[in-house]
Amino acid sequence: xxxYLPIKFSALLVTYKYHTxxxxxxxxxxxxxxxxxxxxxVKLSYDYSTYQASLDKFEIKDSGRFSLRFTGxxxxxxxxxxxxxVVTLFLQPxxxxxxxxxxxxxxxxxxxxxxxxxxxxxxx
Numbered sequence: 001x002x003x004y005l006p007i008k009f010s011a012l013l014v015t016y017k018y019h020t021x022x023x024x025x026x027x028x029x030x031x032x033x034x035x036x037x038x039x040x041x042v043k044l045s046y047d048y049s050t051y052q053a054s055l056d057k058f059e060i061k062d063s064g065r066f067s068l069r070f071t072g073x074x075x076x077x078x079x080x081x082x083x084x085x086v087v088t089l090f091l092q093p094x095x096x097x098x099x100x101x102x103x104x105x106x107x108x109x110x111x112x113x114x115x116x117x118x119x120x121x122x123x124x
Contacts, residue, residue, distance in 0.1 A: 002056075005042040009064075012038060012099065029072030035099060037064040042107065051122050053114045058104045066092045 014033040019026070043057035068088050070080045 001046045001048070003042075003044040005044065006061075007040050007042060009035070009038040009040075011036050027073060027076070029070055029077065032069045032071065033095070034067050035064050035095070036067075037062065038099070039064070040103065044111065051118050053111050053118070055104070055108050055111045058100070058107065060096060060100055063092065063096045066095055 012035040016031045016033070017029075018031060019028045021027075038060065039062040040058065040060050042055070044053065045056050046053045066088055068084050068091070070077045070084065073080075
C-alpha cells in the first residue's frame, strides 16, 4: 500500500538568540527566519508481508520564499538587514537543505514510531 502526500507549509518560523563578544564589544540580539509557501511531496508505503511502514520519497517541490531579519541592536540591525536581503539569495539553498533534513528526520521518526507500535502488536 502506498500513500502520496503533498504537504504545504504556509510559514516556517525560526528564532535564534545570539550573544557575540569581539574584543571588548558585546552584541546581543535575535535572528528571525521565515520560509513561506514551502511545498513537499512525500511517499509512504506499508508492506503487509513484513508489517513495516517506510518513508520512500521526500522531495521539496517549491522552496518558497526565505527571509531573515535581525533585531535587538538598532542601527546595527538596519545595516545588517540591508546586507542580509542580498545574502539570503545565496543562503536559501543551504537553509532549504537544513529544513529538508529536519522535516525528513521528523517524518522518519514518525514512521519508526509506527513500526514500533506495529511490532509490539504483532510480536509476542
